[in-house]
Amino acid sequence: MELQQKLAVLADAAKYDASCASSGSIKRNSKNGSGIGSTDQGMGICHSYAPDGRCISLLKILLTNFCIYDCSYCINRASSQIERARFTEDEVVNLTLDFYKRNYIEGLFLSSGIIQSSDYTMEQMVNIARTLRKKHDFRGYIHLKTIPDASPELLRLAGLYADRLSINIELPSKKSLKNLAPEKNSVTINQSMGFLKENINESKESRKKHATISNVNRTQKSKFIYSPAGQSTQMIVGADSSNDAKILTLSNKLYNGYQMRRVYYSAFSPIPDASLNLPAKSPPLIREHRLYQADWLLRFYGFNVNEITPIPKRLAPDMRHHNDVNQNIATPDSHSGNGMLDLDIDPKLSWAIRNRDIFPVNINTASLERLMRVPGIGAIGASKIIKSRRIRPLRVHDISRCNLSLKKIAPFIEALDANPANKYLEQANLKQYFLNLQPTQMALF
Amino acid sequence: MFTVQIRDFEHWRTTARELLQRDTCPSLIQWEVEHQQGLFGDMAESHFAADVVYQQVYVSAQFLSLIEQAACYRDDAKWSVFYRLAYRIAFQEKELLNDMTDPDVARLYTMCKRVSRDKHKMKAFVRFKKMGDGSRHGENHLSDDAAVSIGNQCVAEHLVPEGLAPESLAPEDLIIEQYVAWFEPTHLIVESLATFFTQRFSNMHFAILTPDCCMYWNTKEVCFGEGVQKPDKVHDKLEELWCEYYANIFNPARVKLKAM
Ligand code: SF4
Numbered sequence: 001m002e003l004q005q006k007l008a009v010l011a012d013a014a015k016y017d018a019s020c021a022s023s024g025s026i027k028r029n030s031k032n033g034s035g036i037g038s039t040d041q042g043m044g045i046c047h048s049y050a051p052d053g054r055c056i057s058l059l060k061i062l063l064t065n066f067c068i069y070d071c072s073y074c075i076n077r078a079s080s081q082i083e084r085a086r087f088t089e090d091e092v093v094n095l096t097l098d099f100y101k102r103n104y105i106e107g108l109f110l111s112s113g114i115i116q117s118s119d120y121t122m123e124q125m126v127n128i129a130r131t132l133r134k135k136h137d138f139r140g141y142i143h144l145k146t147i148p149d150a151s152p153e154l155l156r157l158a159g160l161y162a163d164r165l166s167i168n169i170e171l172p173s174k175k176s177l178k179n180l181a182p183e184k185n186s187v188t189i190n191q192s193m194g195f196l197k198e199n200i201n202e203s204k205e206s207r208k209k210h211a212t213i214s215n216v217n218r219t220q221k222s223k224f225i226y227s228p229a230g231q232s233t234q235m236i237v238g239a240d241s242s243n244d245a246k247i248l249t250l251s252n253k254l255y256n257g258y259q260m261r262r263v264y265y266s267a268f269s270p271i272p273d274a275s276l277n278l279p280a281k282s283p284p285l286i287r288e289h290r291l292y293q294a295d296w297l298l299r300f301y302g303f304n305v306n307e308i309t310p311i312p313k314r315l316a317p318d319m320r321h322h323n324d325v326n327q328n329i330a331t332p333d334s335h336s337g338n339g340m341l342d343l344d345i346d347p348k349l350s351w352a353i354r355n356r357d358i359f360p361v362n363i364n365t366a367s368l369e370r371l372m373r374v375p376g377i378g379a380i381g382a383s384k385i386i387k388s389r390r391i392r393p394l395r396v397h398d399i400s401r402c403n404l405s406l407k408k409i410a411p412f413i414e415a416l417d418a419n420p421a422n423k424y425l426e427q428a429n430l431k432q433y434f435l436n437l438q439p440t441q442m443a444l445f
Numbered sequence: 446m447f448t449v450q451i452r453d454f455e456h457w458r459t460t461a462r463e464l465l466q467r468d469t470c471p472s473l474i475q476w477e478v479e480h481q482q483g484l485f486g487d488m489a490e491s492h493f494a495a496d497v498v499y500q501q502v503y504v505s506a507q508f509l510s511l512i513e514q515a516a517c518y519r520d521d522a523k524w525s526v527f528y529r530l531a532y533r534i535a536f537q538e539k540e541l542l543n544d545m546t547d548p549d550v551a552r553l554y555t556m557c558k559r560v561s562r563d564k565h566k567m568k569a570f571v572r573f574k575k576m577g578d579g580s581r582h583g584e585n586h587l588s589d590d591a592a593v594s595i596g597n598q599c600v601a602e603h604l605v606p607e608g609l610a611p612e613s614l615a616p617e618d619l620i621i622e623q624y625v626a627w628f629e630p631t632h633l634i635v636e637s638l639a640t641f642f643t644q645r646f647s648n649m650h651f652a653i654l655t656p657d658c659c660m661y662w663n664t665k666e667v668c669f670g671e672g673v674q675k676p677d678k679v680h681d682k683l684e685e686l687w688c689e690y691y692a693n694i695f696n697p698a699r700v701k702l703k704a705m
Binding site (some may be wrong): 034 | 646687695
C-alpha cells in the first residue's frame with residue numbers, strides 16, 4: 001500500500017480521539033541539539049482548524065488499525081469490515097519529521113489497534129518515540145496512547161520519550177466496560193493509571209529538587225523526566241445509559257485520584273457496521289459540550305459535582321451505589337433532577353438560577369471566588385473587575401468596559417448605582433430571560 | 446510643537462528618556478519615523494539642550510514590556526501614545542495601567558492584544574516548503590524560475606555555510622535541505638519572532654520572506670533583509686500528504702457542533 005493511502009486509512013481511524021492538545025509540557029527547544037523542535041510550557045499551537053472549528057495541532061494517527069480486540073463501540077474492532085493498514089516505524093518517524101519541518105504540526109499523537117499482543121504493539125510505539133528522540137533529537141511534542149495491559153517496563157520506557165501518556169477509561173462504568181469491551185479490564189486500566197501517576201510524581205519531585213540544587217551545587221545526577229505533560233484519558237459519552245452526574249463523579253475521581261491533566265469526553269459516534277449492543281443514534285453533541293463546561297467548573301471554579309448536577313435527596317443514595325441506572329434519559333432536563341445537565345443553558349448559569357437567593361453579588365466588595373461564580377464572569381473578567389475597582393468604585397455599566405457581557409451578568413450583580421436588572425431575579429421564568437439572549441450571547445462563561 | 450525622529454523601539458526609548466528627564470510635555474512632541482539617517486530637526490536639538498530636571502525617571506517593568514510588544518503595531522501613532530502614557534505614569538498617575546477605562550491605557554492593551562494575536566498567527570501559519578532537496582533525483586529541485594530566484598537569493602546571501610561561494614554551487618551540489626516560507630503579517634513582528642523560529646528549527650536552513658522584512662537562518666546566525674514581493678508558488682510534494690491527512694482526520698459526525 002502507498003504511504004498516502006496508509007495515511008488516509010490511519011488518520012481516518014484516529015479521528016475518534018477527541019484530544020489534539022499539545023500543551024502543558026516543559027519548556028524545550030532545539031538550540032543546543034542536533035535536531036528540531038520546541039515546546040512551550042503553556043498552550044500548544046493550533047496549526048490548522050478542521051471544518052468544525054477544532055484545532056489540529058498534532059499528527060494524530062494509528063500505528064495500525066488491525067486489532068485483535070472486539071470493543072463494540074470501536075470502528076477498528078476485530079469483527080469490523082473496514083480497510084486495514086499498518087505503518088512501519090520509519091514511516092511514522094519520517095512523517096512526523098517532514099510535517100514538523102513544514103510547520104504543520106507541534107508533534108505526534110500516536111495510538112494503535114492491538115496486533116499480536118499488547119506488549120508487541122506497545123514496544124513498536126515506544127520504538128518510534130525513542131527513534132524520534134534519540135536518533136533525530138526531535139524536541140517537539142509526543143503523546144502516546146498506551147495500550148491496555150502493556151507491561152510496566154514498557155510504560156516506564158514510554159514516559160521517558162513522551163510528553164504525555166494516556167490510557168482510555170473508555171466508559172463511565174465497569175459494567176458498561178464489561179458489556180461493550182469484554183477484553184478490557186477496568187482493574188488493569190486503573191493499575192496503569194496509578195503506575196503512570198507514581199512515575200509522573202517522581203519526575204516532578206526530581207525536577208523540583210534539581211531546580212533547587214542547581215544554583216548551589218550541580219550534582220552529577222540528572223533529572224528524571226517522565227511524561228512531563230502528565231496523563232489524560234478519554235470517556236465515551238452516550239454509548240451507555242450513565243447520566244452526567246455519574247460521568248462527572250468519575251471525572252472528579254480521575255482528577256483527584258490519578259491527577260489526570262484532562263478527561264476528554266467523546267460523544268459516541270455511530271460507526272458503520274455497528275454492534276447491536278449500542279444505541280443507533282449518537283447523543284446530542286451539545287451534551288459533550290456541556291460536560292466540558294461542567295468539567296471546567298469542577299477544575300477551575302471550585303464547584304463540586306452535586307452543585308452542578310443536583311440529585312433529589314431520595315434518589316441520591318441509590319445513585320451512589322448503583323452503577324447503571326436504567327432510567328429513561330431520552331429527554332434530559334436538569335430540573336427533573338435526573339442527574340443530567342441542562343442542554344439549553346450552560347451549567348454555571350443553570351446553577352445560578354437554581355441558587356438565585358445568593359445573588360446579587362456586589363462587584364465592589366465580592367472576593368475573586370465569589371465573582372467567578374457569577375454567570376458571564378470568568379477568571380480573567382473577575383481579575384479585571386478587581387483591578388479596576390481599586391481605582392474607583394464600579395458602576396453597573398463599567399462591566400462592559402471590562403469587556404464583559406452586561407446583559408448576561410446584570411441580573412446577578414449590584415454596584416455603586418441602582419441596577420434595574422436585579423428585578424429579573426424575582427421572575428419565575430428567569431431561564432427564559434437568558435434563552436432570549438442566546439442568539440447573540442455565545443460566551444461560555 | 447517640535448518633531449522628533451526615531452528609528453525603532455530602542456531609539457524611541459532612549460529619546461523618550463531624555464525628553465522625560467527634561468520634563469517635556471507630551472503635547473509638544475510630534476513623533477515621526479525616520480526613513481533616512483540624520484534628519485534631526487533643529488527644534489528638537491534645541492530642546493535636548495534644555496536642562497535635565499530629573500536624573501532618574503521611573504516607569505514599571507510591566508509598562509516597558511507592554512510597550513515593547515505594542516511597538517510592533519503597524520500604526521505610527523503608537524509612539525505618541527507610548528510617550529503620553531510614560532509621562533503620566535512617571536509624573537502623575539503611577540497606577541494608571543490598572544485603569545482599564547482610560548482611553549490611552551485601553552489603546553495600549555488593544556495594540557498589545559492585536560500584536561500578540563498576529564504573532565500567534567505567524568507561529569501557527571507560516572508554512573515552510575522544501576527547496577532543492579539535495580537528492581539528484583529529487584522531484585522538487587528548484588525547477589521553476591521563481592524557485593530558482595528565491596532559492597538563489599537565500600542560498601547566495603544567507604543560507605550557505607561560510608566558505609562555500611555561491612557560484613560554486615550547482616543545485617545538485619546542495620546537500621543541505623533548505624526551507625522557505627512566505628508570510629504576510631499584519632504587524633511588524635518578524636524580528637520579534639526570530640527567537641521562536643530559530644530555536645524551534647535550529648538545525649534547519651530556512652528563510653521566512655515577508656513584504657516588510659525577511660529572516661534568514663543558517664543554523665548558526667540569523668540575519669534580516671529587506672522585504673520582498675510575493676514569490677510564485679513553490680511546489681513541495683509533502684503538501685499532498687498533508688492534504689490527505691487533513692481530509693481524513695476530521696470527523697464529519699461532529700460538524701453540527703458549530704451550529705450551537
Ligand atoms: S482495543 Fe482499541 S482499537 Fe482495539 S477494538 Fe478496542 S478500542 Fe478499538
